[in-house]
Amino acid sequence: MFKRLVEQSAPVAITVDGKSVSARAGDTVAAAMLAAGIDHCRTTPVTGAARAPYCLMGVCFDCLVTVDGVGSRQGCLVPVRQGMTVETQQGKREAGR
Amino acid sequence: MAGSDYDVAVVGGGLVGVATAWGLAREGCRVVVLDEGDRAVRASRGNFALVWVQSKGLGLAPYAGWTVRSSNAWLGFAETLKEETGLDVCFQRPGGFHLALSERELEARANILKRLHNQPGIVDYKTEILDHAQVAKMLPDIGPEVVGASYCPLDGHVNSLRLFRALHTAIHARGVTYLPSHRVETIAREGREFRLMTAQGEIRANRVALAAGNANMRLAPMVGLLAPMKPERGQIVVTERLRPFLRHPVVTVRQTDEGTVMIGDSKEESTDPAGLTLGISATEAGRAVRQFPLLANVNVVRTWSAIRVMTQDGFPIYDESESHPGAFTVCCHSGVTLAANHALTIAPMIARGALDRSLVAPFSARRFHVQEAG
Numbered sequence: 001m002f003k004r005l006v007e008q009s010a011p012v013a014i015t016v017d018g019k020s021v022s023a024r025a026g027d028t029v030a031a032a033m034l035a036a037g038i039d040h041c042r043t044t045p046v047t048g049a050a051r052a053p054y055c056l057m058g059v060c061f062d063c064l065v066t067v068d069g070v071g072s073r074q075g076c077l078v079p080v081r082q083g084m085t086v087e088t089q090q091g092k093r094e095a096g097r
Numbered sequence: 098m099a100g101s102d103y104d105v106a107v108v109g110g111g112l113v114g115v116a117t118a119w120g121l122a123r124e125g126c127r128v129v130v131l132d133e134g135d136r137a138v139r140a141s142r143g144n145f146a147l148v149w150v151q152s153k154g155l156g157l158a159p160y161a162g163w164t165v166r167s168s169n170a171w172l173g174f175a176e177t178l179k180e181e182t183g184l185d186v187c188f189q190r191p192g193g194f195h196l197a198l199s200e201r202e203l204e205a206r207a208n209i210l211k212r213l214h215n216q217p218g219i220v221d222y223k224t225e226i227l228d229h230a231q232v233a234k235m236l237p238d239i240g241p242e243v244v245g246a247s248y249c250p251l252d253g254h255v256n257s258l259r260l261f262r263a264l265h266t267a268i269h270a271r272g273v274t275y276l277p278s279h280r281v282e283t284i285a286r287e288g289r290e291f292r293l294m295t296a297q298g299e300i301r302a303n304r305v306a307l308a309a310g311n312a313n314m315r316l317a318p319m320v321g322l323l324a325p326m327k328p329e330r331g332q333i334v335v336t337e338r339l340r341p342f343l344r345h346p347v348v349t350v351r352q353t354d355e356g357t358v359m360i361g362d363s364k365e366e367s368t369d370p371a372g373l374t375l376g377i378s379a380t381e382a383g384r385a386v387r388q389f390p391l392l393a394n395v396n397v398v399r400t401w402s403a404i405r406v407m408t409q410d411g412f413p414i415y416d417e418s419e420s421h422p423g424a425f426t427v428c429c430h431s432g433v434t435l436a437a438n439h440a441l442t443i444a445p446m447i448a449r450g451a452l453d454r455s456l457v458a459p460f461s462a463r464r465f466h467v468q469e470a471g
Contacts, residue, residue, distance in 0.1 A: 045338040045356055072337060072396055092340045092356045095238075096391030 002034050014084040023080040030056060030063040030075035033086070041065050041075055042089040064089050071097045103129045103274070105447060106293055106302035108281050108316060109309035111141040112257070112432035113406075113439055115264040117308050120444020122271035129300060130268065131293060134278040138370045140310060141432060143403020145333060145361045146257035146353075147346055148188065148434045151195060151224045151249035155213040157412045159459040162220040163438065168251045170437035175255070181270060184263040186255050187354040193252025193346045194236065196243050196388050203245045210247060224249040238342055240390040246347075254346040256354055257433050264436075276300070281309070284319040286421050291320075304423040306447055308439075310406040313414075313428045321420030323462040324428050325409040328368050332377050333361040334385075335399040342391065350385050358392065360385040364405075373402045406430055409465065415443060415457040423450070426462065 009025040016038060023032035030053035033041055040050035042064050053063035056076045063075035068085050071093040075086075103126075107118045110132025121128045133139075150168050154161025168190070175188040197203035207226050213219065228245045235248075268275060279295040284305060286292075291305045305320065307313050313324035338356030349362040363377045378400050386393050406429070408414055413429030425447050429435055446452045 070394060092338045093395075095339045095342050095358075095389075095395055 001037065001039075004035060012080045012082050012084075014080050014082075014086055016086045017088055021086075025080075027080045028056075028076050029065060029067060029073075029078045029080055029084070029086055032080050033065075033075065038088075040088065043091055045092040048091055064093075066093075066097060069097060101290055101301055101303050103127045103300070103302040105129075105304045105306055106131060106291065106300055107306045107308055108284075108293070109307070109312070110265075110275065110277065111139055111308070111310055112144075112261055112264065112436055113310070113427055113429065114306075114308035115261070115268055116432075116436040116439040117306055117427050117444050117447070118268050118273050119264055119271065120440035121306075121448055122268060122273050123440075124445055124448035126448050127272075128268070129274040129276060129302065131279040131281050131295065131300060132275065132277045133280045138311075138404050140403055140406050141261050142258065143331075143333070143401055144257055144433055145331075145351070145359060146254050146260075146433055147193070147348070147351065148190065148253040148255055149193065149348070149431070150222050150251040150434075151193065151247060151348075152209060152213065153431075153434075154216070154219065155209060156410070157459060158216040158219045160412050161213070161222065163413070163456075163460070164431070164434060165220050165222055165251060166442070167435045167438040168253070170441055171253070171255075174437035174440060178260075178263045178267060182263045182266040184259055184266060186257075186260040186263050188253060188255045189354075190251065190253030191345050192235075192248060192250040193254075193348065194232065194246040194248050195348045196232070196239070196246045198242050198244065198384065198387055200244055206247050222249060222251050235345060236343070236347075238389050238391055240387055242387045252346060254351050254353075255433060260433065260436065281316060284316065284424075286320070286424075289423075291421075291423065304425070304447065304450070306425045306427055308427045310428070311404065313426060317426055317462075320424035321418040322416050322424060322426050323465060324414055324426055325462070325465050326428075327407050327409045329405050329407050330363075330365045330367040330369070330372075330402050331361060331405055332363045332365070332373060332381065332400065332402045333359055334378050334382050334397055335359055335401075336392070337396045337398050339395065343389070347388065349381070350388060357398075358385075358395070368404060370402065370404050373400060406432065413460045414462045415452060415460040416462050417452050425452070 012023045021036045066087040067073040153164040311328045314326040317324040336358040343352040416426040418424040
């Protein structure tokens with residue numbers, strides 16, 4: 001759905017739910033997921049509805065993902081880093097993660 | 098309206114008031130509930146939602162029996178509310194814990210329970226002291242600093258906001274007149290009738306039940322009753338929704354049916370409902386993390402403070418006026434725990450026109466009166 005305007009920054013390899021995703025230096029996790037065509041990053045805690053990043057500026061909390069084992073991180077506020085492990089968050093967060 | 102518009106006017110639309118109003122309506126009374134507006138200082142929207150038995154009754158043994166009675170009536174109460182409203186208030190009674198983070202805390206806990214159970218006439222509600230290993234069997238996520246706990250199988254919890262909504266839905270369905278923004282200014286008796294003055298006009302009723310929480314202190318003397326109160330502030334911290342991990346409520350930490358974790362039970366001598374003391378929230382959260390280390394990285398989504406309804410000695414007041422027959426007080430701290438009693442036991446007494454002394458004599462406010470206490 002989305003395509004990059006420019007592809008000039010260096011590639012950064014991350015995984016999303018175990019699959020390799022090629023991000024770019026300077027991407028946020030949310031931007032990298034959208035660029036990779038991942039259509040939702042979590043399901044809601046009560047009804048299980050799928051949610052995608054929405055505001056991309058730290059306000060809406062719809063882009064919550066698990067980053068390197070820590071749940072409920074705002075994907076739009078976390079820059080990608082080489083080797084980062086991202087998991088989509090299904091329903092309620094698990095305490096301790 | 099002319100003449101006696103209502104059999105009973107309930108003053109106060111919080112949990113105590115609406116539980117009483119519902120019980121009265123079930124007895125066939127024509128009931129009006131006079132409530133304040135949206136800005137009322139309302140414990141019913143800020144409470145911790147325990148249906149709690151352990152440690153109740155130290156200093157007044159009948160309070161233990163009264164609490165156990167409500168705890169036992171709660172399941173049927175919740176089922177009836179569901180039948181009438183379709184709302185599940187998620188009452189659960191899996192047994193509850195009071196965790197100790199040091200040997201000293203555990204010893205203090207054991208002493209309180211011993212003193213409580215040594216009182217003459219006390220009902221035995223089977224509270225035990227457990228060590229770390231015994232607690233860990235039921236609460237596997239406790240931290241190493243938890244040295245033990247007291248456990249009572251009668252303790253439980255409920256979704257108290259849904260309880261509040263269910264009771265309002267139920268009184269509406271039963272034809273109770275609910276009048277918000279009707280703060281009662283004065284109450285006068287004229288003939289056999291009570292006249293309750295509000296800024297919106299006068300309401301007349303044959304009986305009046307004061308269920309206005311801390312405001313009972315102001316209202317009770319208008320009908321020859323006494324309600325000495327000592328409000329205090331409590332604070333609650335609420336986390337994001339988590340997968341269920343806590344199967345039993347702890348007196349300071351519980352996981353709701355919807356997944357959030359509530360952390361609370363602070364006590365502060367303040368009557369400012371808008372303030373929040375950050376150090377208290379930090380202490381509450383810090384203790385919760387020592388009790389359940391997996392909470393350490395969880396996000397907090399809300400904190401709030403609320404003013405507890407508290408009588409001067411902490412025990413309920415149920416009274417009927419001698420000088421103003423037909424006037425009653427229904428006043429207590431534990432509006433959630435005792436909701437079943439208020440609906441199923443107190444309300445029918447008010448409907449009959451007299452309190453049953455064999456059940457509620459110990460809770461008369463006469464106990465505050467040295468000369469009259471008997």
